Amino acid sequence: MNPHVILRVVAKMLIPLIALFAFYVQFHGDFGPGGGFQAGVIFASSIILYALIFGMAAAKKAMPPSWVRIGMSLGVLLYGGTGVATWLLGGNFLDYTRFAPESTHAAGQHWGIFSVELGVLCTVACAMLAIFYAFGSRVQDLSDEDW
């Protein structure tokens, strides 16, 4: 029997919950503690937990390093692109009110911050994973007999 069977069963239950909690922190950031950075770290930690328990190869299959590289730059593009979009709408860089200038309850601010935070989530999660993959890939996986 696999020596890590308890850890694997519990991790299987927890990993989806951790990823879901990351999105809760992301989308609840307007009303409570949270935001893109924290959500990104939590999401990355769910995949790091997967890598620690099921091995690096399985994690790289679930979240390929090529996706991680694309995700890192995609987040920055989303953040910068929001700023450029407000330029094109005739305002300053990241002048969110331009998205809905007629709104009386700051809907433009809401959408602007939403897309910027989404960019932060994407970049932070992928950067954390990139760092983990870079360090984790330097040594061979320890087999169970070694320790």
Added chain:
Amino acid sequence: MTLEIIQLVVSGAFLISGVFFVLAGAVGVLRLPDFYTRMHAAGMTDTLGAEFIIFGLMVQAGFTQTSLKLFLIAFLLFLTSPTASHAVADAAHHAGLKPLLGKFRAPNPAEVKANKVEKH
């Protein structure tokens, strides 16, 4: 009125028993002789103590969103803290740390492994 008194008494009972388990765990970590017994005391603190305290707070919060969030925290603790204790104790057992024993001698992990190899 009576409902509030019941709520107060039940949550107080939960909180006091939670504090009892946390204190017992703290005394155990300080006073027990070796790693495994201390691990046992610390695991008790995390699971039963924290769980009872959270249930006491849930009773105090009533049927609200706060109560639901507390329930989720309790569920997470219920899953993770025994698993963490298991992982630490299992790692120590694999590393060959022998428990401190009285009359009964548990098999040494290294010898068990050697016996298995011989049998095959």
